[in-house]
Amino acid sequence: MKRLFITGQSGFVGLAFERLREHAVAAHGWQLVTADSAYDLLEPAALDQVLQQARPDAVIHLAGQTFIPEAFRDPAHTLDVNLKGTLNLLQALQRNGFSGTFLYVSSGDVYGRVDPELLPISEQQPARPQNPYAVSKAAAELLCYQWSCNLPWRILVARPFNHIGPGQREDFVISSVARQLARIRLKLQEPRILVGDVDVSRDFLDVEDVISAYLALLESGQNGEIYNVCSGKEYLVRDMIASMLYLTETDAAIEQDPARLRPSDLRRVKGSNRKITQATAWQPAIPMQQTLLSVLADWDARVAAESAAQTRS
Numbered sequence: 001m002k003r004l005f006i007t008g009q010s011g012f013v014g015l016a017f018e019r020l021r022e023h024a025v026a027a028h029g030w031q032l033v034t035a036d037s038a039y040d041l042l043e044p045a046a047l048d049q050v051l052q053q054a055r056p057d058a059v060i061h062l063a064g065q066t067f068i069p070e071a072f073r074d075p076a077h078t079l080d081v082n083l084k085g086t087l088n089l090l091q092a093l094q095r096n097g098f099s100g101t102f103l104y105v106s107s108g109d110v111y112g113r114v115d116p117e118l119l120p121i122s123e124q125q126p127a128r129p130q131n132p133y134a135v136s137k138a139a140a141e142l143l144c145y146q147w148s149c150n151l152p153w154r155i156l157v158a159r160p161f162n163h164i165g166p167g168q169r170e171d172f173v174i175s176s177v178a179r180q181l182a183r184i185r186l187k188l189q190e191p192r193i194l195v196g197d198v199d200v201s202r203d204f205l206d207v208e209d210v211i212s213a214y215l216a217l218l219e220s221g222q223n224g225e226i227y228n229v230c231s232g233k234e235y236l237v238r239d240m241i242a243s244m245l246y247l248t249e250t251d252a253a254i255e256q257d258p259a260r261l262r263p264s265d266l267r268r269v270k271g272s273n274r275k276i277t278q279a280t281a282w283q284p285a286i287p288m289q290q291t292l293l294s295v296l297a298d299w300d301a302r303v304a305a306e307s308a309a310q311t312r313s
Helices: 012-019 021-027 044-054 068-073 075-095 132-148 173-185 207-220 237-248 274-280 288-312
Strands: 002-007 030-033 058-061 101-105 154-160 192-195 226-229 253-256
Touching: 002 012, 002 044, 012 021, 012 207, 021 030, 021 207, 044 075, 058 075, 058 207, 068 075, 068 132, 075 101, 075 132, 101 132, 101 207, 132 154, 154 207, 173 192, 173 237, 173 288, 192 237, 207 226, 207 274, 226 274, 237 288
Parallel strands: 002 030, 002 058, 058 101, 101 154, 154 226, 192 253
Antiparallel strands: none
16 A cells, blocks of 8 residues: 655644544555654755655645734744645655645635635635735745756646544534533533624535545646635534534523624635546545534533543542
């Protein structure tokens, strides 16, 4: 089997890859190889050591600083990790004789605010990033394109939109609501859910569909090209929360928390997945209700474990 190395193996998508290693990953002909120890994208020697052990035929570069509020707090570090770290990884691969496929995972956030009449967002839409995280991703995309023009590797870029699923941090809206619902059901908090702006729409996709898209791109994506990874559907956040209340049979008030509001939040987001579908035949396969149920079950288990641990202590 071909050897697939992913950076960011301890992150949300990285852990989902690990869960799927014996099924979806292997079904595509890949053996998932992971680092034996922690490494830093800003330390070239550490990257050399990891790659000499991994000997990958393909790399999916997931690692980076992905939390937008943190990017505003420390934009220099975000640029260092997401841009310079990507350069360090590419150079380390070159030093170690890599000749396979490199998939850089960017973000749909690079598009910035798009007028509603231009929805759904296609790859032809210009990148107009509105936060330091998106700037760092757009810059790394350009770096990858430059390398794709000068090396015999296949280098391509994925722009995933919002993806959700088990294991996601509570900093993200669907995960945050699921955690609060779990706490309410265990009588650990009052029946009220604190949220930011819920009258916005997003293009949500199950993390397992995201992974299947990345694997499809490794097989059929074209060198130097950028591909949206999205559902092609527009979901109002308020409606998503209502669905979660219905699925858990929970009655709770929705309260806006000013601390959760982001001044640069986009009002509407809907992507086009036509390009990746035409290139790879990939399509989203997991219904949203199934995704929400898996997120809710995950947080039920996590909150129960947290509560049990606190009781023991």
